[in-house]
Amino acid sequence: SRSINLAVIPGDGIGQEVVAEGLKVLSAVLPQDVKLETKEYDFGARRYHATGETLTDADLDALKQHDVILLGAIGDPSVPSGVLERGFLLKLRFAFDHHVNLRPSKLLPGVATPLAGQPEIDFVVVREGTEGPYTGNGGTIRKGTEHEVATEVSVNTAFGVERVVRDAFARAQARPRKKLTLVHKNNVLTFAGHLWTNIFNKVAEEFPEVTTEYIHVDAATIYLVTQPERFDVIVTDNLFGDIITDLAAAVSGGIGVAASGNINPTGAFPSMFEPVHGSAPDIAGQGKADPTATVLSVALLLRHLGYEAEAARIEDAVSADLAERVGQPARSTTEIGDALSVRVAG
Amino acid sequence: SRSINLAVIPGDGIGQEVVAEGLKVLSAVLPQDVKLETKEYDFGARRYHATGETLTDADLDALKQHDVILLGAIGDPSVPSGVLERGFLLKLRFAFDHHVNLRPSKLLPGVATPLAGQPEIDFVVVREGTEGPYTGNGGTIRKGTEHEVATEVSVNTAFGVERVVRDAFARAQARPRKKLTLVHKNNVLTFAGHLWTNIFNKVAEEFPEVTTEYIHVDAATIYLVTQPERFDVIVTDNLFGDIITDLAAAVSGGIGVAASGNINPTGAFPSMFEPVHGSAPDIAGQGKADPTATVLSVALLLRHLGYEAEAARIEDAVSADLAERVGQPARSTTEIGDALSVRVAG
Ligand SMILES: CC(C)[C@H](C(=O)O)[C@@H](O)C(=O)O
Ligand SMILES: CC(C)[C@H](C(=O)O)[C@@H](O)C(=O)O
Numbered sequence: 001s002r003s004i005n006l007a008v009i010p011g012d013g014i015g016q017e018v019v020a021e022g023l024k025v026l027s028a029v030l031p032q033d034v035k036l037e038t039k040e041y042d043f044g045a046r047r048y049h050a051t052g053e054t055l056t057d058a059d060l061d062a063l064k065q066h067d068v069i070l071l072g073a074i075g076d077p078s079v080p081s082g083v084l085e086r087g088f089l090l091k092l093r094f095a096f097d098h099h100v101n102l103r104p105s106k107l108l109p110g111v112a113t114p115l116a117g118q119p120e121i122d123f124v125v126v127r128e129g130t131e132g133p134y135t136g137n138g139g140t141i142r143k144g145t146e147h148e149v150a151t152e153v154s155v156n157t158a159f160g161v162e163r164v165v166r167d168a169f170a171r172a173q174a175r176p177r178k179k180l181t182l183v184h185k186n187n188v189l190t191f192a193g194h195l196w197t198n199i200f201n202k203v204a205e206e207f208p209e210v211t212t213e214y215i216h217v218d219a220a221t222i223y224l225v226t227q228p229e230r231f232d233v234i235v236t237d238n239l240f241g242d243i244i245t246d247l248a249a250a251v252s253g254g255i256g257v258a259a260s261g262n263i264n265p266t267g268a269f270p271s272m273f274e275p276v277h278g279s280a281p282d283i284a285g286q287g288k289a290d291p292t293a294t295v296l297s298v299a300l301l302l303r304h305l306g307y308e309a310e311a312a313r314i315e316d317a318v319s320a321d322l323a324e325r326v327g328q329p330a331r332s333t334t335e336i337g338d339a340l341s342v343r344v345a346g
Numbered sequence: 347s348r349s350i351n352l353a354v355i356p357g358d359g360i361g362q363e364v365v366a367e368g369l370k371v372l373s374a375v376l377p378q379d380v381k382l383e384t385k386e387y388d389f390g391a392r393r394y395h396a397t398g399e400t401l402t403d404a405d406l407d408a409l410k411q412h413d414v415i416l417l418g419a420i421g422d423p424s425v426p427s428g429v430l431e432r433g434f435l436l437k438l439r440f441a442f443d444h445h446v447n448l449r450p451s452k453l454l455p456g457v458a459t460p461l462a463g464q465p466e467i468d469f470v471v472v473r474e475g476t477e478g479p480y481t482g483n484g485g486t487i488r489k490g491t492e493h494e495v496a497t498e499v500s501v502n503t504a505f506g507v508e509r510v511v512r513d514a515f516a517r518a519q520a521r522p523r524k525k526l527t528l529v530h531k532n533n534v535l536t537f538a539g540h541l542w543t544n545i546f547n548k549v550a551e552e553f554p555e556v557t558t559e560y561i562h563v564d565a566a567t568i569y570l571v572t573q574p575e576r577f578d579v580i581v582t583d584n585l586f587g588d589i590i591t592d593l594a595a596a597v598s599g600g601i602g603v604a605a606s607g608n609i610n611p612t613g614a615f616p617s618m619f620e621p622v623h624g625s626a627p628d629i630a631g632q633g634k635a636d637p638t639a640t641v642l643s644v645a646l647l648l649r650h651l652g653y654e655a656e657a658a659r660i661e662d663a664v665s666a667d668l669a670e671r672v673g674q675p676a677r678s679t680t681e682i683g684d685a686l687s688v689r690v691a692g
Contacts, residue, residue, distance in 0.1 A: 081532050081536075082533045082534070082536040082539065085533040085534055086533075086534070090534065113462070114461055114462060114571045114572050115460055115461065115462060115571070116460060116461060116462040117462075133535060134534060136536075137497075138499075138535075138538070140540070142504075144544070146504050146505065146508075147505075148504040149501065149502070149503050149504075150537040150538045150541040151483075151499050151500060151501055151502070151537060151538070152479075152499070152500040153497050153499050154484070154497060154499075154500070155495065155497055156497070156498075157493075157494065157495050157496075158488075158492050158493060158494040159493075162492075186427050186428065187427045187428045187431040188432070188436065188480060188588075189484075189498045190428040190432060190482075191484045191485055191496040191498055192484070192497070192498045193427070193428065194428075194486070194496070195486065195494055197427075198490070218588050218589050218592035218593075219592060221589055221593035221596065222593065222595070222596040222601065225460045225461075225571060225597060226596055226600075239531070239534075242531075243563055243564050243589060246564035246565060246567050246568050247564075247567035247568065247570075247571065250567065250568040250571050250572055251571060254572075255568065
C-alpha cells in the first residue's frame with residue numbers, strides 16, 4: 001500500500017491558516033489506500049524568539065526523513081530582515097539542494113488581472129534555486145563607516161546551470177507549445193551570462209523540437225505585461241527568477257493563487273512546496289487569507305510524487321472555484337478550503 | 347550670451363532617426379540668444395566593425411570637451427552581446443561617473459497602458475549608475491568545461507550609495523508628495539542590503555519632510571502593476587533600477603516615450619541623455635520609430651542645464667501631441683518631430 005510521509009511547516013502569520021486548508025484538501029483528494037502521515041514542525045519567528053534558532057542540523061536530519069515538505073510562510077516584522085530568509089528559507093533550499101524552483105503562472109477564467117484585455121497566460125518559470133546571487137558569498141569591510149564596501153558574489157557553475165537548464169528543456173518538451181525562453185542579462189553580466197547562454201545553446205541541441213529564445217531580464221518584464229502569451233517555459237537564474245515570478249504572479253491572478261515547488265529532482269532530499277506569498281502579518285489570524293496558493297502548491301507536491309490524477313483534480317477544483325467567485329462576496333480561509341475539499345472529493 | 351556645446355551620438359538602428367528629431371525640437375525650443383553648437387560622433391556597430399574600437403581614450407577626451415551629450419541608441423545584432431554594452435555604454439557611464447541615472451515615468455492622458463483602469467502614474471526612478479553588479483568585477487575559470495565557474499561581483503560603497511541616496515532625497519523633497527521608496531533585496535543580499543538600508547535611514551534624518559518606505563525588488567514589480575500610484579521617487583541599485591525602469595516604462599506608455607538621463611551632478615564630466623529604448627534594428631530606416639522618448643530626453647537635458655522653461659515647454663508639447671494621437675493613424679518619425687517642433691516654437 002502507498003504512503004506519504006509529509007513534513008508540515010505552517011510557519012508565521014497566515015502560514016498557519018493556509019496550511020490547514022492545504023492539508024484539508026490533500027486529505028480529501030487522496031485515494032483511500034494512500035496512507036498520509038504528517039508531522040508538524042515549529043519554525044519561524046516564534047521559535048527564533050524563544051530559542052534563537054532558525055534551522056539546526058538536528059532539524060535538517062529530522063526533515064530529511066520525510067518524503068516531502070509543505071510550507072506555509074516564514075517571516076515576521078519582529079525579526080530583522082534576512083535572519084529567517086537566510087537562516088531558514090534559503091538554508092533549507094541550499095541544504096536540500098532544491099535546484100529547480102518551479103513556479104507556474106496560469107490566468108484562469110474569471111480571475112482578475114491588473115492587465116487590460118484579459119490576455120492568455122499559461123507559462124512556467126524554472127528558477128535556479130541554489131546558485132547565483134543567493135549563495136551568501138560576499139562581505140563587508142569598514143562596516144558602518146564612510147569607507148564601507150559591501151560585495152555580493154553571484155556564483156554560477158556549469159554543473160548547476162546545466163542541470164536546471166536540462167530540467168527546463170525537458171519540461172518544455174513535454175508541453176504542447178514546446179518553447180523555452182532563457183532570461184538573463186548577458187550583455188552586462190557577461191561572465192555569468194556567457195556561461196548560461198553557452199550551456200543553454202548546447203543543451204538545446206539535445207532538444208531539437210523545442211523552440212528557443214533569449215530575452216534580457218529588463219525586456220522580459222516588459223513582455224510579461226505587454227505580451228505574456230509569448231511565454232511557455234522560462235529558465236532563469238535565482239535572482240531574476242525571484243523578480244519575474246512575483247511579476248508573473250501579479251499579472252496572472254495575484255499572489256493569492258501563485259504556487260511553487262522547491263524541487264530536488266534527484267530525490268536525494270525531500271522537495272518542498274509553498275505558496276509564493278509571504279506571511280502577511282497584517283491580515284494574519286483573521287481568516288482572510290486565500291488558501292488557494294497553498295492548495296495549488298499541494299497539487300504540485302502530488303504531481304512531484306506521481307499522483308498526477310489527484311494533482312489535476314485539485315487544479316480543476318481551483319479553476320471551478322475561481323470562476324464561481326466572480327461577483328460573489330469574499331469567503332473566509334476555511335470556507336474556501338471547505339469548498340475545494342468538497343470539489344476534489346466529489 | 348549663452349551657449350550649449352552638445353555632443354551628438356546617433357548610434358545604431360533607429361538612433362539616427364530619433365536623434366535627428368530630438369535636435370530639431372531642441373533648435374525650435376531654444377531662445378534666440380542661446381548659441382547651439384553640435385558635433386556628431388560616430389560610435390556603435392559601424393565604427394566597431396570598421397576599426398574594432400568602441401570608445402577610446404581619445405574619444406573620451408573629445409567628449410569631455412562638451413557641456414552635455416545626446417545619445418540615440420547603441421547596439422546591433424551583428425555585434426556579440428556585451429561588446430558595445432560594456433565597451434561603449436557602460437564604459438562611458440563609468441568614465442564620466444554618471445552616478446545618477448534618472449528615469450521618470452508618467453502616464454500621460456490618452457496614452458495606452460497595458461494596465462486596466464488607466465491608473466495614475468507619476469514617479470521617477472533614481473537608479474545608481476556606477477556600482478552594483480554593473481562594475482564588471484568577477485570572472486570565469488575553466489571556461490567552456492563542465493567545471494566552469496563564473497562569478498559576478500556586485501560592488502557597493504558607502505560613498506557611491508550615499509551620494510545617490512542623497513540626490514534621491516533632494517528630488518523627493520522638491521516634489522509635492524515628498525515620498526521616497528528604497529527598492530532592494532536586503533533580506534537576501536544582506537551585505538549590500540544593509541549598506542543601502544543603513545545609509546538610506548541615516549540620510550532620511552536630514553530630510554524629515556520626506557516620507558520613506560522600503561520595498562523588496564520582487565514586491566516592487568507587483569506594486570508597479572497593481573498600485574503604481576503609490577510611487578513618487580524610487581531610489582535603487584544599478585541592476586534593480588535597470589529591471590524596474592523597463593517595467594515602469596511599459597506600464598506608463600511604453601518604451602516609445604521613456605526618457606533617461608545619465609547624470610553627473612558634480613559637473614566634473616558632461617552628463618548624457620538618451621531614450622530608454624534600444625536601436626530596434628527590426629524597424630530601423632523605415633521612419634517608423636517614435637522620437638518622443640528622445641525628445642523627452644532633450645527636455646531632461648535642458649532641465650539639467652538650467653533651461654527649466656524650455657524643458658517644460660517640450661513636456662507640454664509632448665503631452666498635447668500624445669493626447670491628440672488617440673484614434674489617429676500612426677505618423678512617421680519626422681512627422682512627429684515636425685509636429686513637436688511647431689508646438690514648442692509656438
Ligand atoms: C523570502 C525570500 C528569501 C524568497 C526569495 O527571495 O527567494 C521569496 O521572495 C521567494 O520568492 O520565495
Ligand atoms: C544596454 C544596457 C547596457 C543598458 C543597461 O543595462 O543599463 C540598458 O538596458 C539600459 O537600461 O540603459
